[in-house]
Amino acid sequence: MSPIRKCSRNRCQNPAVATMTYGYDEATAVIGPLAPVPQAGALDLCKDHANSVTVPVGWQMVRLQTDFEDAPPSPDDLMALADAIRETSQRDVPPPQPAQREIRRPTADVNRRPHTRPHFTVIPGGDNDDDPAE
């Protein structure tokens, strides 16, 4: 099964980018983003058909989205990608190395001279006759 869904319209080979669902009770067709998986009773539409599809008279059309993303890569592109991944994964991979344990100290810490205490000088005080506490 191809992961790429095609437009449900007759003879349309374009990849589907939108899903149209029907609410028969409300006579409403809703066009929205492509459903992740094909929905029973829903139509997958390509960009062109999603923008040009019409509903029967008396029905209402609800467009949840009018600007559809481009279709995903084609199966050929995906195969090329898969080949590239396979090729890369077969290359010799060096065995894992234990992480290097490295202790780093801020260079400022290493280069700075040892912290020196500030010098305090004791100044002998004399009697102060003006101080009322004495």
Ligand SMILES: [Zn+2]
């Ligand atoms: Zn189409």
